[in-house]
Amino acid sequence: MGEFELIRNFFAAAPCAQGGEGVALGIGDDCALLAAAPGEQLAISTDTLVAGVHFADPCDPFLLGQRSLAVAVSDLAAMGAAPVAFTLALTLPTVEADWLQAYANGLSAMAQSCGVRLIGGDTTRGPLTLTMTVFGRVPAGQALTRSGARPGDLLCVGGELGNGAGALPLVLGQRSADPEITEPLLAHYWSPQPQLALGQALRGKASAAMDISDGLLADCGHIAAASAVGLLIESEKLPMSRALLSFLGENGARSAALSGGDDYVLVFTLPEAELAPLLAAGWPVHVLGRVVAGQGVVLLDAEGRDITPSTRGYQHFRETP
Amino acid sequence: MGEFELIRNFFAAAPCAQGGEGVALGIGDDCALLAAAPGEQLAISTDTLVAGVHFADPCDPFLLGQRSLAVAVSDLAAMGAAPVAFTLALTLPTVEADWLQAYANGLSAMAQSCGVRLIGGDTTRGPLTLTMTVFGRVPAGQALTRSGARPGDLLCVGGELGNGAGALPLVLGQRSADPEITEPLLAHYWSPQPQLALGQALRGKASAAMDISDGLLADCGHIAAASAVGLLIESEKLPMSRALLSFLGENGARSAALSGGDDYVLVFTLPEAELAPLLAAGWPVHVLGRVVAGQGVVLLDAEGRDITPSTRGYQHFRETP
Numbered sequence: 001m002g003e004f005e006l007i008r009n010f011f012a013a014a015p016c017a018q019g020g021e022g023v024a025l026g027i028g029d030d031c032a033l034l035a036a037a038p039g040e041q042l043a044i045s046t047d048t049l050v051a052g053v054h055f056a057d058p059c060d061p062f063l064l065g066q067r068s069l070a071v072a073v074s075d076l077a078a079m080g081a082a083p084v085a086f087t088l089a090l091t092l093p094t095v096e097a098d099w100l101q102a103y104a105n106g107l108s109a110m111a112q113s114c115g116v117r118l119i120g121g122d123t124t125r126g127p128l129t130l131t132m133t134v135f136g137r138v139p140a141g142q143a144l145t146r147s148g149a150r151p152g153d154l155l156c157v158g159g160e161l162g163n164g165a166g167a168l169p170l171v172l173g174q175r176s177a178d179p180e181i182t183e184p185l186l187a188h189y190w191s192p193q194p195q196l197a198l199g200q201a202l203r204g205k206a207s208a209a210m211d212i213s214d215g216l217l218a219d220c221g222h223i224a225a226a227s228a229v230g231l232l233i234e235s236e237k238l239p240m241s242r243a244l245l246s247f248l249g250e251n252g253a254r255s256a257a258l259s260g261g262d263d264y265v266l267v268f269t270l271p272e273a274e275l276a277p278l279l280a281a282g283w284p285v286h287v288l289g290r291v292v293a294g295q296g297v298v299l300l301d302a303e304g305r306d307i308t309p310s311t312r313g314y315q316h317f318r319e320t321p
Numbered sequence: 322m323g324e325f326e327l328i329r330n331f332f333a334a335a336p337c338a339q340g341g342e343g344v345a346l347g348i349g350d351d352c353a354l355l356a357a358a359p360g361e362q363l364a365i366s367t368d369t370l371v372a373g374v375h376f377a378d379p380c381d382p383f384l385l386g387q388r389s390l391a392v393a394v395s396d397l398a399a400m401g402a403a404p405v406a407f408t409l410a411l412t413l414p415t416v417e418a419d420w421l422q423a424y425a426n427g428l429s430a431m432a433q434s435c436g437v438r439l440i441g442g443d444t445t446r447g448p449l450t451l452t453m454t455v456f457g458r459v460p461a462g463q464a465l466t467r468s469g470a471r472p473g474d475l476l477c478v479g480g481e482l483g484n485g486a487g488a489l490p491l492v493l494g495q496r497s498a499d500p501e502i503t504e505p506l507l508a509h510y511w512s513p514q515p516q517l518a519l520g521q522a523l524r525g526k527a528s529a530a531m532d533i534s535d536g537l538l539a540d541c542g543h544i545a546a547a548s549a550v551g552l553l554i555e556s557e558k559l560p561m562s563r564a565l566l567s568f569l570g571e572n573g574a575r576s577a578a579l580s581g582g583d584d585y586v587l588v589f590t591l592p593e594a595e596l597a598p599l600l601a602a603g604w605p606v607h608v609l610g611r612v613v614a615g616q617g618v619v620l621l622d623a624e625g626r627d628i629t630p631s632t633r634g635y636q637h638f639r640e641t642p
Contacts, residue, residue: 024362024461025464025466028467028547029400029466029467029468029531029547030366030396030399030400030467030530030531030532031364031365031366031396031397031399031400031402031457031464032364032365032366033362033363033364033365033400033459033464034362034363034365035362035461036357036358036359036360036361036362036363036458036461037357037359038357038358038359039357040357041345041354041355041356041357042354042355042357042363043352043353043354044352044353044354044355044408044440044441044454044456045351045352045353045441046408046409046410046441046442046443046452046454047410047443048410048412048443048445048452049445050412050445050446050447050448051447052447053445053446053447054445075351075352076352078351078352079350079351079352079354081352087365087367087454088367089367089368089369089410089452089454091369091371091450119365120365120366120367121367122367122368122369122452124369124370124371124374124375125371125374126371126372126373126374126448126450127371127447127448127450129412129447129448129450131367131369131410131443131452133365133367133408133410133454135365136352137357138354140345140356140357143346143352143354145346145350146349146350146351147350210350210351211351226349226350
């Protein structure tokens with residue numbers, strides 16, 4: 001048995017490959033099998049992380065395991081899908097048992113937290129690259145897409161913005177700070193919590209949704225384009241963490257919240273009548289602005305002046321994508 | 322818009338991303354959506370190909386497009402699943418329009434031939450790596466697994482063996498030969514035809530099945546282990562192409578047929594009563610041997626002597642996985 005076949009057996013025995021509703025056949029055959037329920041659709045998303053491009057190499061394999069799965073599962077949250085399963089295509093330059101064990105532990109921790117089961121994949125030799133494909137269930141016709149925003153809807157986010165970008169200088173070792181700053185920011189970076197429950201709660205309520213991976217302005221641009229509407233964002237309303245404000249100051253924090261990536265909180269549009277019941281039920285909904293007729297994204301200051309920055313894109317870890 | 326976002330738009334417009342039954346939402350949102358039909362299961366398989374490990378770099382991008390998809394879809398054939406869709410995670414060192422166009426053309430040709438639609442994926446910068454995840458539908462409980470072989474069943478394959486391994490010295494430029502040899506072997510290597518129709522015809526008939534990617538002996542070993550049975554193979558019964566026999570001679574061809582990889586024909590076990598109707602219906606079924614009580618794989622010569630080779634594994638393009 002080759003070492004890569006041993007790795008397959010190792011993952012088949014890992015906690016993340018056990019249990020899971022809706023999985024009819026897991027690791028070990030030519031295909032995995034997922035049960036299909038009448039009236040449901042299967043939501044599918046694929047994300048690749050390349051060493052040296054999307055994460056520093058070397059880095060802590062446990063944290064990488066957590067983060068690599070969370071980033072992918074966040075796309076299920078964005079569709080309002082209930083998480084089911086994932087596959088892992090793992091390309092490794094060398095086989096190191098300690099690395100694999102720590103990576104699998106991080107993966108298992110996040111899989112348990114998200115309610116997904118590892119059902120298959122591939123293990124190959126080559127430059128360190130991770131491709132996750134995630135699967136979720138959603139009632140037919142109820143998935144949250146990017147294309148349903150209508151003028152008059154509110155523009156909302158599901159949590160604090162900018163923490164991912166704020167953490168980056170800490171992750172890269174370019175800056176240091178006190179633990180009350182570094183701990184929440186690094187926790188957000190390495191162990192983002194996909195907003196799965198919020199996404200499912202927004203089914204039949206939100207008119208459009210996605211998760212913020214490229215930064216608020218850039219991702220709002222995707223909703224605006226897919227829905228053929230304009231979006232107005234009030235810069236005074238951005239929810240930001242105390243740690244981010246302490247670390248970067250108000251201007252720096254605002255910039256991270258607007259253009260930083262890796263937030264993995266949901267941005268969505270909501271008919272106004274849906275807001276009060278969601279708030280009353282305790283869901284984290286922060287109103288940032290409004291959908292208007294037109295196109296593109298406009299950022300407004302407290303006096304209603306257009307202060308949209310000219311560059312909206314966010315450069316991931318080193319380079320886009 | 323960054324160049325990698327342009328690539329996403331490029332693939333969204335490619336022929337392989339159009340049409341397709343059962344696809345409720347294709348490329349462009351956080352997730353794709355597949356329709357779920359009552360009483361069906363979704364079969365899922367992931368395959369990674371790394372440049373320099375699983376294929377020579379550089380190589381013809383059109384041929385790579387064909388081959389990379391065929392290799393993955395072959396796992397759907399092995400489960401008896403009807404093909405539906407696939408995702409592509411493409412990691413590229415540089416963006417070259419000609420390369421991408423040729424790759425997408427090859428992908429589209431194979432996608433059309435197999436009846437699968439590209440529904441999503443990811444495009445990233447890094448060392449050239451392709452990860453395909455393929456999706457198919459199968460009636461619940463009718464998937465062909467590796468674990469159902471029973472003593473007394475026939476051991477069968479769906480076509481000629483050894484062509485993939487026979488082609489390898491041609492692919493690598495290590496040998497040359499006349500066109501009547503090189504053309505069929507190279508065609509098999511670069512454009513293997515997943516046995517999708519045969520796989521579906523074997524539902525409810527074959528007791529176990531898989532596709533041959535690691536070589537007949539190694540893959541029979543997987544069926545024997547998963548089914549907890551022994552398999553007897555009669556070496557005189559191996560179906561081999563005229564091109565392979567001409568190129569490698571009888572001994573070389575037999576060795577390629579037994580231990581060569583990349584055949585992508587189905588190997589399956591069949592209760593004896595199922596054989597005649599399948600043959601009468603014109604399905605390509607070649608009986609190689611029999612399932613027995615016991616364990617492992619035994620190769621027999623014409624006189625029934627055990628001639629099992631000591632090394633069964635096949636070294637893929639350069640090194641195993």
